[in-house]
Amino acid sequence: MKIIALQLYTFDELSEEVQKEIVERERWNIMDQCMEVCGSDYVKSLDAFTKLTDTMLCGWEVGYCGYNFNLKYSDSLMFECPVDCDKDIYAENLCGKLLFRYVNNNIIPYITQGKYYSSLGKDINEKHTNKYRRSRIIKSVGDGCPLTGMCYDFYLLEPIIKYYKTWCSYPNNFSLIDLIEQCYDSFFKCWHEEYKYWANDENAIREELHNNQYEDRLYYEDGKVYDAV
Numbered sequence: 295m296k297i298i299a300l301q302l303y304t305f306d307e308l309s310e311e312v313q314k315e316i317v318e319r320e321r322w323n324i325m326d327q328c329m330e331v332c333g334s335d336y337v338k339s340l341d342a343f344t345k346l347t348d349t350m351l352c353g354w355e356v357g358y359c360g361y362n363f364n365l366k367y368s369d370s371l372m373f374e375c376p377v378d379c380d381k382d383i384y385a386e387n388l389c390g391k392l393l394f395r396y397v398n399n400n401i402i403p404y405i406t407q408g409k410y411y412s413s414l415g416k417d418i419n420e421k422h423t424n425k426y427r428r429s430r431i432i433k434s435v436g437d438g439c440p441l442t443g444m445c446y447d448f449y450l451l452e453p454i455i456k457y458y459k460t461w462c463s464y465p466n467n468f469s470l471i472d473l474i475e476q477c478y479d480s481f482f483k484c485w486h487e488e489y490k491y492w493a494n495d496e497n498a499i500r501e502e503l504h505n506n507q508y509e510d511r512l513y514y515e516d517g518k519v520y521d522a523v
Contacts, residue, residue: 342441
């Protein structure tokens with residue numbers, strides 16, 4: 295009977311040179327695995343936003359090298375002129391105060407929450423009466439993200455929140471289509487940047503190799519993976 299003794303190492307026990315070789319070898323696998331895990335959450339946020347805004351993406355793709363999308367907006371009227379159909383307003387020419395009104399009535403109520411507070415009223419017969427008021431508080435990432443509860447909602451809604459707070463500073467010809475395109479661009483840029491993060495950030499790659507799905511992996515001294523099967 296032969297007894298073979300193997301000398302195996304965890305990732306942290308390998309030499310720095312061998313660790314760097316493993317990082318370079320595994321970076322794309324780690325990127326693919328991490329993005330596969332969170333990809334479904336991105337898609338859920340995307341689906342919720344298309345329903346909220348009545349928009350459609352005819353095609354989109356995102357990855358390490360970049361992203362692109364093709365936006366299609368509903369052909370339905372935004373505002374109908376009761377006396378002149380030539381003055382009907384569609385998404386591409388919904389601008390200015392009408393755009394703000396549309397956002398305020400059709401989007402903001404779904405991404406905000408009301409907060410009630412009271413103040414003391416007049417002293418009548420030595421008794422105070424409370425007055426109740428309601429303010430509109432825009433939800434942030436810490437408030438749970440109103441579309442799906444995932445942080446990716448924020449990147450879709452951030453341009454809308456910015457517009458809602460500072461709409462007077464936007465050009466007069468800034469339209470609903472422009473606003474929605476900003477939302478999608480912000481979202482896909484975030485998605486693309488996460489691909490780059492998992493492929494390029496050595497600390498993140500080392501963390502994955504040290505913990506998570508690679509924590510039980512053992513190596514030979516030269517960095518080859520030990521296969522127990």
